[in-house]
Amino acid sequence: MSVRVSELEILRYDPEQDEAPHFQTYTVPCHDDWRVLDAINYVKDELDRTLTYRWSCQMAVCGSCGMAVNGEPVLACQTFVRDYPQKIRIEPLQNFPVERDLVVVMDDFIDKLESVKPYLVPKEEKEVDDGEYLQTPAQLAHFKQYTACINCLLCYSACPQYALTESFVGPAALALAHRYNLDSRDVGRRVREDVVACNSGIWECSFVGACSDVCPKSVDPAAAIQQTKIASTGDYFMKVLMPWKRK
Amino acid sequence: MEIIDTDIAIVGAGGAGLRAAIAVAEADPSLKIALISKVYPMRSHTVAAEGGAAGVIKGNDSFDSHFNDTVAGGDWLCDQDAVDFFIREAPRELTRIEHWGCPWSREPDGHVAVRPFGGMKVERTWYAADKTGFHLLHTLFQTSLKYASIERFDEYYSTDLMVINGRCHGVTAIEMRTGQMRLFKSKCVIIATGGAGRVFPFTTNGAIKTGDGMAMAFRAGAPLKDMEFVQYHPTALPGTGILITEGSRGEGGILVNKDGYRYLQDYNLGPADPWPRNKAMELGPRDRLSQAFWHEQKKGRTISTDHGNVVHLDLRHLGEAKINERLPMVRELSRSYVGVDPVYEPIPVRPVVHYTMGGIDTDIDAATSVEGLYAAGECACVSINGANRLGSNSLTELLVFGARAGRNAAEAAKHGIGATDDRQIQAAAQAAEDRVLNLFRKTDGDESISGLRREMNEAMEAGAGIYRSEDTLRASTETLQQIRERYKNILLTDKSNVFNTDLVEALELGSMIDVAVAMACSALQRKESRGSHQRLDYPDRDDSAYLKHSLARYSATDVPAIDYCDVTITNSQPGERVYGGVGE
Numbered sequence: 001m002s003v004r005v006s007e008l009e010i011l012r013y014d015p016e017q018d019e020a021p022h023f024q025t026y027t028v029p030c031h032d033d034w035r036v037l038d039a040i041n042y043v044k045d046e047l048d049r050t051l052t053y054r055w056s057c058q059m060a061v062c063g064s065c066g067m068a069v070n071g072e073p074v075l076a077c078q079t080f081v082r083d084y085p086q087k088i089r090i091e092p093l094q095n096f097p098v099e100r101d102l103v104v105v106m107d108d109f110i111d112k113l114e115s116v117k118p119y120l121v122p123k124e125e126k127e128v129d130d131g132e133y134l135q136t137p138a139q140l141a142h143f144k145q146y147t148a149c150i151n152c153l154l155c156y157s158a159c160p161q162y163a164l165t166e167s168f169v170g171p172a173a174l175a176l177a178h179r180y181n182l183d184s185r186d187v188g189r190r191v192r193e194d195v196v197a198c199n200s201g202i203w204e205c206s207f208v209g210a211c212s213d214v215c216p217k218s219v220d221p222a223a224a225i226q227q228t229k230i231a232s233t234g235d236y237f238m239k240v241l242m243p244w245k246r247k
Numbered sequence: 248m249e250i251i252d253t254d255i256a257i258v259g260a261g262g263a264g265l266r267a268a269i270a271v272a273e274a275d276p277s278l279k280i281a282l283i284s285k286v287y288p289m290r291s292h293t294v295a296a297e298g299g300a301a302g303v304i305k306g307n308d309s310f311d312s313h314f315n316d317t318v319a320g321g322d323w324l325c326d327q328d329a330v331d332f333f334i335r336e337a338p339r340e341l342t343r344i345e346h347w348g349c350p351w352s353r354e355p356d357g358h359v360a361v362r363p364f365g366g367m368k369v370e371r372t373w374y375a376a377d378k379t380g381f382h383l384l385h386t387l388f389q390t391s392l393k394y395a396s397i398e399r400f401d402e403y404y405s406t407d408l409m410v411i412n413g414r415c416h417g418v419t420a421i422e423m424r425t426g427q428m429r430l431f432k433s434k435c436v437i438i439a440t441g442g443a444g445r446v447f448p449f450t451t452n453g454a455i456k457t458g459d460g461m462a463m464a465f466r467a468g469a470p471l472k473d474m475e476f477v478q479y480h481p482t483a484l485p486g487t488g489i490l491i492t493e494g495s496r497g498e499g500g501i502l503v504n505k506d507g508y509r510y511l512q513d514y515n516l517g518p519a520d521p522w523p524r525n526k527a528m529e530l531g532p533r534d535r536l537s538q539a540f541w542h543e544q545k546k547g548r549t550i551s552t553d554h555g556n557v558v559h560l561d562l563r564h565l566g567e568a569k570i571n572e573r574l575p576m577v578r579e580l581s582r583s584y585v586g587v588d589p590v591y592e593p594i595p596v597r598p599v600v601h602y603t604m605g606g607i608d609t610d611i612d613a614a615t616s617v618e619g620l621y622a623a624g625e626c627a628c629v630s631i632n633g634a635n636r637l638g639s640n641s642l643t644e645l646l647v648f649g650a651r652a653g654r655n656a657a658e659a660a661k662h663g664i665g666a667t668d669d670r671q672i673q674a675a676a677q678a679a680e681d682r683v684l685n686l687f688r689k690t691d692g693d694e695s696i697s698g699l700r701r702e703m704n705e706a707m708e709a710g711a712g713i714y715r716s717e718d719t720l721r722a723s724t725e726t727l728q729q730i731r732e733r734y735k736n737i738l739l740t741d742k743s744n745v746f747n748t749d750l751v752e753a754l755e756l757g758s759m760i761d762v763a764v765a766m767a768c769s770a771l772q773r774k775e776s777r778g779s780h781q782r783l784d785y786p787d788r789d790d791s792a793y794l795k796h797s798l799a800r801y802s803a804t805d806v807p808a809i810d811y812c813d814v815t816i817t818n819s820q821p822g823e824r825v826y827g828g829v830g831e
Contacts, residue, residue: 014743033486033553045697049740049749054290056453059489059580061381062290078583099424100746106287110401118389120348132345134357140350147350147382151289176389183348 006030006081008039010051011091013098021098023089024048030081036088037065037076040102052101060216063152066093067102073157073214093157109153112169115195116177121188139184146179146224148217155211155221167200171211171221174202178224181231189231197232205229248676249429253281253398254660255653256418256433258405258460260284261291262380262642263624263649264439265387270653272394278657281431283400283420285455285751288388292441292453293645296380297576298364298494299372300642302337305361308369310334315819317640320366320532321604321633322778323794323821324473324814329611331817333631333640333647340646341373349386350375352573362573363497363525364639366532366826370497370525372639377492377576383642403429404751405459407679408436408467408620411671414664415467415619419679423751426744428683430676434664435619435656438464438607439649442625445755446763447600448704451483451490460626462758464607465765469615470798471807472628473605474762475770475780478636479713480601481536484585485554488599491577493638495589496529498573500562502536503593504548510558514539516827527827534635534779535826537598541713552595559593566590598713602641604632604779605769608798613652619664623652630796634778687750692738696753699737703730703756703763711767716783720771727764728806734760765799765807772809773797790821 006028013021026043037055044051055065058077065076068091070084081088096104126133155171162168177196181189195201205225212222255271257264260282268282284291303313313334318325341359345351351359352374363370375382391397403420409430410416417432440460444452465471482491482502496502499522504510509528512519516531516539523530540558543549549556562570562577567590570578574589581587581594606628613621613629623629624645631644710723734757741749775789776782795811802808 014745016743016745044748049696050743052741052746052748054286056286056290056455057292057295058453058487059295060583061378061576062292062294062453064286064290100743103746110287114392117392119393120346120390122346126346128339128342128346132342132351132359135353136357137353137355139357140353144350147385148378150294150381151287180348183350185348 002032003029004032006039006084007087008043009087009089010043010102012101014100032082034081035077036069036079036081036090039081040076040090052103054103061150063150066152066154066157067091068093068157073154075152075154075216078216093153095157095159095163096153106153108166109156109170112173113151113176116169116173117188117192118176118180120180120183120186121191123185123187133185135184142184143179143182146175146182146219149175149219150217152216154214154216158210158214160208160210161204161206165200165204168204169195169201171225174228175219175221175224178228181228193235196228197235202228202232248680249427251281251429251431253431253433254278255435255437255656256281256283256431257437257439258283258418259291259439259441259624259626260288260399261439261441261624262293262384262387263645264437265391266646266649267437267439267623267653267656268397269387269391269394270650271657272396274654274657275661276396278396278660280397281400281433282397283403283405283418283431285402285404285423285459287401288399289385290455291384292456293380293384295451295453295490296383296642297377297490297492298497299362299374299379299639300341300383301364301367301372301637301639302341302643303334303371304338304359304373305371308371312368313337313371316367317631317637318633318819319822319824320637321635322788322824323819324630324633324777324796326611326630326815327817327819328815329629330631332611333644336647337643340643340650344383344386344646347386347390349382352376362494363523363530364637365493365496365530365536366526366637368526372497374494376572377494377574380642404754405463406683406754407675408463409672409675410467410617411668411675413618415617416667416672419676421683423746426747428680430673432672434660435621437652437656438620438622438626439624440626442603443759443762444600444603446703446759446766447707449488449708450600451480451488452600457755457759458762459755459758460622461607462761464615464617464620464622465761465801467617468801469617469620470608470800471605471765472608472796472798473630473769474603474765474799475773475797476604476634476778477600477711477766478533478602478604478779479537479598481533481540481598482560482596483599484580485552485557485595485597487584489580489584490601491560491580491594491596492574495560495562495574495577498569499523499565500529500560502529503559503561504543505550506548510543510548511536511539514542518828531826532635533638537713538781540598550595555597557595557597560596561593562589563591563593602636604628604634604636612655613648614655619659621652621656623648634780683754686753687739687742689738692736694733694736694738696737696749696756699730699734700756700759703727703760706730707763707766711770714781714783715770717771720767724764724767724771724806727760727767731760731764761801768806769797769799769809794821
């Protein structure tokens with residue numbers, strides 16, 4: 001297996017010691033099949049115990065290791081060193097406060113996720129012993145794509161609107177709301193509407209589509225947001241034209 | 248030290264911890280719940296489970312069949328009363344999570360679909376494509392947001408249980424953002440911290456699976472049960488150890504050696520029917536399949552790669568449409584990590600450490616021997632998995648016993664726990680903080696955390712792999728004891744209070760070493776072969792001496808003492824495990 005020496009330029013910031021973030025360069029002998037995460041783990045294990053980052057599953061499903069590699073938000077466990085022949089610059093995800101080094105503060109995202117009430121509001125209450133709700137494969141396919149979000153935050157990092165307006169609910173949370181709204185078992189759209197269809201919700205999105213470009217799971221939050229806009233517009237006209245239809 | 252008063256502290260917010268929290272919240276909304284985890288809930292390793300969750304739901308299936316498959320699959324080391332409870336509760340729990348929105352794959356008429364799985368006579372594995380654990384975890388996490396009584400403490404690393412006079416009064420944890428120690432004073436503690444696959448070098452397990460909860464309970468006086476039983480999953484990617492689900496064989500994938508031969512027929516798993524036959528060939532149990540690989544490798548019939556030897560998992564005959572519908576993640580993982588598209592090429596796979604059957608000794612109520620302390624999920628050993636877990640029983644297990652732990656802890660908390668002596672609890676918390684501070688402030692020592700971890704990994708691989716023997720196990724046990732001594736000499740480089748992963752990794756290493764020693768010592772003492780524990784020097788099962796659970800008891804200075812307790816047998820007397828055509 002061939003080994004190639006790569007230079008990793010990593011953003012460092014320890015709020016206890018550093019006035020400002022700064023770059024530190026590490027020279028790492030990388031194997032051909034290494035991911036950026038493998039190279040970072042090498043730094044941690046062999047060169048610098050103070051390097052701080054999150055990681056776990058190494059198979060692009062836990063969503064821990066989102067970071068910016070040469071400016072692009074990616075999962076470090078799914079990004080290969082061999083694709084970067086020059087220097088590799090590694091920074092924390094943009095648009096979030098840095099807690100330390102590559103670890104960002106996620107509080108705002110978690111709050112937004114919670115705010116859209118991402119849980120099933122059932123059409124009919126059913127006892128467990130009465131069996132499952134029926135849902136055809138076609139009904140499942142209708143929302144399946146929007147269930148695939150791993151909460152990795154890459155879409156928030158890429159979103160120009162979130163960069164400008166912190167109150168924007170943002171791609172992943174809106175896509176998740178849309179996921180439940182589309183679920184044939186759910187009737188929670190009205191409950192989610194306050195957050196989803198307000199000014200800091202879907203209408204804040206300027207449809208640049210950067211969220212969908214960087215999504216490692218092909219969730220396509222941009223499509224979710226545009227579909228929600230259409231549904232909300234329908235709601236608006238229903239409300240104006242047929243107010244009696246709405247409870 | 249800041250004290251957080253709560254009723255129930257739950258350590259671990261993966262599938263079992265979240266299910267337990269919801270169970271407490273539903274049992275009694277007035278109970279305060281502290282859900283403590285070293286990671287955000289959706290990062291927990293439940294997320295990586297792929298194939299599915301077993302539960303009897305179809306007309307062609309029966310509780311008896313699920314019971315018998317599980318007990319025989321576990322080589323009769325399962326507690327049959329626990330298995331009986333488990334299989335009956337399984338469909339209810341799986342339905343409940345359907346009611347909470349889990350996107351289970353469906354049949355054309357809208358009912359939940361099931362797929363075949365290894366060692367299961369009838370297809371009974373519910374699945375959400377091949378991302379079942381992911382969907383289950385996110386459904387639980389999102390559902391948990393409904394309950395106001397669940398307060399989460401994300402990224403808090405738990406260090407010690409506050410056990411006073413045999414009763415658990417809470418847990419201490421480091422808030423990683425600030426480095427400050429907190430005392431969670433509670434009436435009950437539920438441990439749901441998952442397994443310890445990271446004690447081995449090649450594992451499907453994520454970095455977080457370091458056995459912290461097991462070690463914490465072990466040190467606090469709860470024995471670790473059946474730790475010698477470690478499951479190798481037969482199909483993971485070489486190098487990374489990324490899991491390729493058993494569901495891919497459930498859908499009809501075949502395993503072939505370097506000659507393109509379906510070698511499993513040489514290991515009492517045949518005949519090699521062209522169609523998938525339940526409980527045969529590729530749908531045999533994981534222990535048998537991993538052992539067959541070991542023999543194929545000895546015979547020189549595997550394929551050599553830069554990352555060790557492999558065999559081929561061939562899915563090509565399933566066709567692109569079926570692979571995309573049922574196994575999208577397998578395709579994505581194979582393409583990303585080994586550059587193989589399973590639609591056109593076979594996937595290189597090898598056995599990799601996957602699951603710890605053993606764990607914190609609990610009874611059928613998910614209670615440990617320490618009053619007020621419960622455990623559920625992979626960190627616990629209840630024991631429904633015996634000597635070898637059947638694939639797709641563990642996701643169901645974390646729901647069934649997570650819920651049970653939650654309900655029982657809620658019941659115990661409601662009844663109160665009598666007078667507590669706060670000074671004693673605070674003294675115990677202070678001792679826990681001092682232990683961490685000493686490690687943090689220590690300026691001498693020449694052992695490196697990553698170096699010792701590597702040596703521990705190597706010792707486990709060398710001695711406690713798929714096949715074991717007296718001399719290799721003895722050597723590993725001795726090495727591990729030395730590593731345990733040398734651990735006292737580690738030195739932290741990172742002196743920051745903010746998100747100090749050097750410190751957390753040091754504490755995790757301490758947990759892993761304790762768990763590894765328990766595994767090796769338990770394996771050394773069990774002089775028979777059963778399920779996943781295969782001894783070259785004792786190749787047969789010995790029911791007269793070892794139809795028993797091992798119990799490892801912690802010693803601060805010595806190797807753990809190993810004793811044994813009886814296995815609960817109700818309906819199924821130990822028999823021969825038969826797979827393949829002869830088992831029909």
